[in-house]
Amino acid sequence: MRVLVVGAGAVGGYFGGRMLAAGRDVTFLVRPQRAALLAKNGLVIKSPVADLSLAAPPTVLSEQLQPGYDLIILSCKAYDLDDAINSFAPGMGEHTLILPLLNGMRHLDTLEQRFGKERVLGGQCAISSTVNADGAILHLAASHTLTFGPRDGVVTERVKAALAVMSDAGFDPVLSENILQSMWEKWVLLASLAASTSLMRSAIGDILEAPGGQQFVLAMLDECRSIAAAAAYPPSAPFEEYLQKLLTAKGSPLTASMFRDIENHARVEADQIIGNLIARGQQLGLQEPGLPLLRVAYIHLKAYEARSRRMASSVTK
Template identity: 50%
Template structure:
C-alpha cells in the first residue's frame, strides 16, 4: 500500500516515521522549508517507546506530486485544511482513501465536498508530541494510538487493507466501527480541556489547586449536552475518563491550543469551539466564553501583525 503522509510535524512525523520504520511504503508531502530541513537532517523521533532516525525520508512537494496514492494520512491543523487539500489533490485517485487526524467534525464536510463523500474515513489520534528546536519529533509519553474506521461503520475491503498496513507498525492501530462516536467524544473533551486551560492560562493541576475544577466539569457537561443533542451522547467510560483528566490534582496537562497561544501561533478556536457552539440546542455560556476568548486572541494577533 502506497501511503502519503501530509506534513511531518508532531503527528504526521510520528505516525509516518513509525510506518517507515516498519518498512511501509511512505512518502511525506512537505512544504519547501520543512522538506529542506528533513533532506538535510533526516526525520528523528525521540520517544519513551524507542527513538528512531530516518536518514533519507522519501519526500515530495506539491509541485512534484503526480500519481495517486492508496492512503493519505492527513495531519494538518484545521486552519491549514484548504491549503493542504490543494497540495495533495494530485495524489487522490478513484481508489484513494483519506484518513484525517484532525479534531472536530467540520473537516469531514470540506473533504467530502472536495473529493467525494466516499473518499474519506473517520479518524483520530491519541498522542502527546511536539517539535523541538531542531525540528525533531518529541513524544512525551507512551500513548500513541491511531483510531480509524468507515464513517457509516460498515466493514469494507479497504478498511481491512488499511488495518493490515497500519497494524504492527510501532504504534497502536485501532480499527473502529463507531468512529463518529469516538470523534465526538474526543472533540467535547478537547473543547473542555482547551477551553479551561486557555481561559485560565494554566495546567489542569494548577486550575484544580486554585479551586476551578467545578468550572472544568461544567464546561465538559455543556459540551456533552451538545453531543447528546446531535445523537452522540458520550458513553459512561468516556465521561469518567474525561472528567478524571480534567480534575486531576497536580496534573501538568494543558491543551496544545494553550501552547500555541503562549507561542503566539494560530489556533483552531473556530474548529474546536465555534463549530461545536453552532451545533448547540440549548444554553452554552461557558463554551461561548471559551469561543469569544479564542476569537479575541485571534483578533489581537491580527491587529498586532497588521
C-alpha cells in the first residue's frame, strides 16, 4: 500500500515516520523549505517510547505529484485545509482513501464535496507532539494512538489494508466501526477545554480556584455535550467519567492548544472547533438563548482574530 502523508510536522511526521521506519511505502508531501530541511537533517523523532532518525526520507512537492497513492493521511490545521486539498489532489487515484486527522467535523463535509463520501474516512489521534527549531519532532508523552474507520461502519478490504499498513509500526492504530462517536467525544473534550481556557486565559487548575470556576467549566462542558447529544452522539458513560475527572482536577496545568496559540500570537481554529459546533447546535434546534457560554467564547476568539489582523496590518504599513 502506497501512503502519502500530507506534511511532515508534529502529527503527520510522527505517524508517517514510524511507518517508514517499519518498512512501509511512505512519501511526505511537503513544501520546498521543509523538503530541504529533511534532506539536510533527516526526519528526527525524540520520544519517550523510542527515538528515531531517518536520513533523507522520501519527499515530494505538489507540482511533482502523480496519481497512484492508496492512502492519503491528512493532518494539517483546519484553516490550511483548502490549500492542503489542492496540494494532494493530483495524487488521488481511482481507489484512494483519505484519512484526515483534523479536529471537529467541518473538514469531512469539505473533503466529501471534493472527492466523494466513499473516499473519506473518519479519524482522530491522541498524541502530544511538537516540532522544534531544528525541525525535529518532539513526542512529549507515551500516548500515540491513531483511531480511524469508515463513517458508515462498513469495513472494506481497503480499510483492512489501511489497518495493516499501520499495524506493528511503533504506534497504536485502532480500527473503529463507530468512528463518528469517537470524533464527537473528542470534539466535546476539545471544545470544552479550548473555550474554557481560552476565554479565561488560564489553565484548568487556575480556573477551578476562582469563585464559581468549577461551575463555569462544567457548564461549558454541558453546552458542548448537549450539541453532541442532539446529533445522536452523546459521550459514552466511560468517556463522561473521564471528562468529569479531567476538567475538575484541582491544580491541573491542563490547557488547550488553542489557548497556547493565543499566548504565542498564532492563528487559532476558532471557526472549526467552536463556531461550527455552535452552528451545528443551531441546525439541531438549540436556538437562542441556548449555548451562551460557547457564544461568548466564540466572540472572544473572533475578536482575537480581528485584533491580530489589525496589528499585522499596522506593522506592514
